[in-house]
Amino acid sequence: MTLKATLLAGAVALAPMAAAADMTIGFSQIGSESGWRAAETTVTRQQAESRGIELKFADAQQKQENQIKALRGFIAQGVDGILLAPVVATGWDDVLEEAKEADIPVILMDRMVDADKSLYLTAVTSDLVHEGRVAGEWLAEEMAGEPCRIVELQGTTGSSPAIDRKTGFEQGIADHDNLEIVRSQTGDFTRAQGKVVMESFLKAEGGENICALYAHNDDMAVGAIQAIKEAGLTPGEDIRIVAIDAVPDAHLAIANGEMNATIELTPNMAGPALDALEAYLASGTEPEKWIQTESRLYTGADDNMAVYEEKKSLGY
Amino acid sequence: MALSHAPLRRLAPQLVILAAVLLLNLAVFPDFFRVEFQNGRLFGGIIDVLNRGAPTAILAIGMTLVIGTRGIDLSVGAVMAIAGACAAKIVTDGHGWGTALAGALLAGGLCGIWNGVLVAWLRIQPIVATLVLMVAGRGIAQLVTEGTILTFLNEGLIRLGSGTILGLPVPVAIWIALGAAMAWGVRRSALGLLIESIGINAAAARLAGINARGLLVCVYLVSGLCAALAGVIVAADIKGADANNAGLWMELDAILAVVIGGNSLLGGRFSIIASLLGALIIQSVNSAILLSGMPPEFNLVIKAVLILAILVIQSPRIGHWIYILRASGGDPAPGRAPRGGAHAKETAR
The missing domain is CATH 3.40.50.2300 (Response regulator)
Structure with missing residues (x-):
């Protein structure tokens, strides 16, 4: 995969936020099996709140059937977009097809699925x-x-x-x-x-x-x-x-x-995901099929105490 | 009391196997038996085996008693997680390590009583009764830690996991003292015999006037307390309660330790010392795998092969063949059949 292209795509995260009033997003999270996952949920909520997006959250408790149910629920409610952190890679074709027919863009977060690329808007993962x-x-x-x-x-x-x-x-x-x-x-x-x-x-x-x-x-x-x-x-x-x-x-x-x-491994997968979604809904801009998150290096040169204080409250 | 001839004969297979596995360690790591005193603590491969074997050894003490009653306790791993979570929660709330230890033991004791009541009063089969807590327990622990690794800096509690007494790691001192006390306690009183009588025939034991129900609850209580102690040690060792991983699959290691110790899962005669040797054998196998430097893909395969070999060597039939070979070879009278063989006959009756 071309690293440079994806890094460029990741830089979209720095673009100014588009104003999005009255937007509703569904988020199907895997569960809370690790501290990182809990932090991802917290950051996603924060990202949605800061953009004035209403977030419908569904915790799947590690079960794909729960995620599929949640996705169908989101489609029925007619949300503007869906964030999906898939628990497994396979078995998503049907429900993604349904979302596509309802014209609801789906963005994968943190993990990929084995489905046709046309069935989702983009995937935000780390490399x-x-x-x-x-x-x-x-x-x-x-x-x-x-x-x-x-x-x-x-x-x-x-x-x-x-x-x-x-x-x-x-x-x-x-x-x-x-x-x-x-x-x-x-x-x-x-x-x-x-x-x-x-x-x-x-x-x-x-x-x-x-x-x-x-x-x-x-x-x-x-x-x-x-x-x-x-x-x-x-x-x-x-x-x-x-x-x-x-x-x-x-x-x-x-x-x-x-x-x-x-x-x-940034818990902020929602930032780039929502950026891409907002751009897509506002002007129809198709994002790259894979948005790579930044893998930032922290060393003794950084103010780790400040980062620690900041991250402590995210639920790690 | 000095170790008389009969107990030594009982422990002979475990001692021989332990020696063999330790020699395997020596083969993959020549300095294995070198013990240095550095930084205020004993330091060496053999000390690691004693120290890392502590949780399994402590669990095996309780598990031996439970298996002696023809039961099994699958919940010990989850109880470890609960106890560790409780201890961490108590010290992070600002209480002392004594309170934390007491709280953890209380939690473990309650879990044990729960199991005991299900088995003794409601007559649910032990494997099913304890499965309930095995599944639910980790969830309870996660509720206590709120899903995070709950870290703490309480010196007293940390000492339980990584401190030293006269250079010896505290967990080693704990399991040796507890094991010795329990082994002595059940054999110097009628308690051991009563537990065995429940395992052999619970109805007959009850008719003979033994309070089988009360004793069963007590046995599961002891197992819960042992699990709680092991859980506190594991949490103290890493200065944090990891509800997802603490004690994960440890119940299987504890059962395996009891089985390698030559105790029958059908209950009856048991030996705590043999189970402790079983725990050391398992840890020595783990140690050999780590020290060998083999790629991790081989870990489980090597462990499985070694454990299989150990169990095959100990099987009653092999024991009987050895007996026959020795008898027919004109060996000076081997006395009586090895315990495995005798035991097989006993249970077949």
Whole structure:
């Protein structure tokens, strides 16, 4: 996929908001299985409110049938547009067809579906491979040619974020022979496993032989930080730590100097989605079929304490 | 009381297997047995096994008693999540760690009594009765944490998970002390025998004057309390209550520990020490997988193969073959049949 084109499309987010009075949008959310998802819901509500859009919210509690019901409900109510965070990729053709016949644009958020591209207006997602690549490139720049033995905490084995973030990171460090991944094991995206697996890395490699940790999400990194401390090392200095997601606790860890960098998986998918929808409804502008959200890099140079305070209230 | 000959014979298979798995660790990581004292705590591969095995070991204590009554407690993983969530909620509301621990144990105790009442009074089959809380419990925990990872900075509570006593991690001290106390308690009193009698024949036990209902509730209560303690340790270890993941699938590890400990799921004779060894065996297997540096895609396959091998070696039929081989080989009288074989006959009767 062409990265530049999509980045350009993402820049639409910065365009001034169109005034949209009396607009009603339906939002079918997967559920609230993670802090990030809760934050996404909060941000979507905030985005709708700041634009004066009435948001009809439906929590599907992880069930596709609930989402399909919610979508049919939205269509019956004749909303102006639908935001859909699909729980699974397949089985959407019929209901998307119904929305299309009713002339209601559907925007996918955060995940894709296996359906014909003409059935939805656009999809707003992050690029998981790109996130990994940003992490790898950051580390390559940080090490500036110094040799570095990296340990990697993978996400749940076989899950697409784990596969893509691993691939991306490997791409990011591919041109740097000084960087080498010496151990890679799954920490199941959880704090507890992140800590356990980091303990084993520290034993097996020897803490002084590890120069950096790359974790597929912040929770595992936060767990690993504790393991590093208990091993008598200083996280952030003895072992550099880069992870993905930018949850509030990661900002706190960076502010405390215990972590070096995190790449944001923004909970603000609704911003670009509503921009595209408003432009489409106002002037019929067809957006790109894929809007990539920004994968922003946060390091110690940013005011992480301020971001932490800001994000804390989003429901992470 | 010194370990006499008979208990040692009972524990022999578990001890041999544990030694073998520890040697496997040594093979993949030569420094496995090296223990250093650094940063005020013991540090080494073997210490990790003891420390990381703590939640499974504590769960296995309660689970052994439940399985001894021919029951099973599937809810322990969810109860861990509830207890961890309660403890975190209490300290973030500004109370002390003692209150938090008490609150968590209270929550776990209530869960245990709930299970006990369903099983003992309403006569619902244990696997179904405890399934209710297994499914609902995680939801309850999420209600307590409001869906977030509830983090805390209370030093006292954190010490329960990652502090040390004389250099030994606190969870290790807790499970060894609790295991020893329970194993001693049930064997120095008639309690163990009474629990076993319910497992072998509940009706006969009741007719013999045993308060089977009361005892059943107590057994599930103990299991709930053990789960609560394990839940607090797990939350304290990561300084946060993760309702989605704390104790996830731990009930299966606890049951597996009891089974590897040579205890029959059909109830009757049980050994808490053997279950604790079972928990250590499971953790040693986990440790070997992590230290080996194999790609994570192999984790579950390796674990399954090792566990299968352990269970096959322990199976009554294999035990009987070994007995026959030894007897026919003119080996000096092996005494009596290995426990597995004897037990199989006992239950078949």
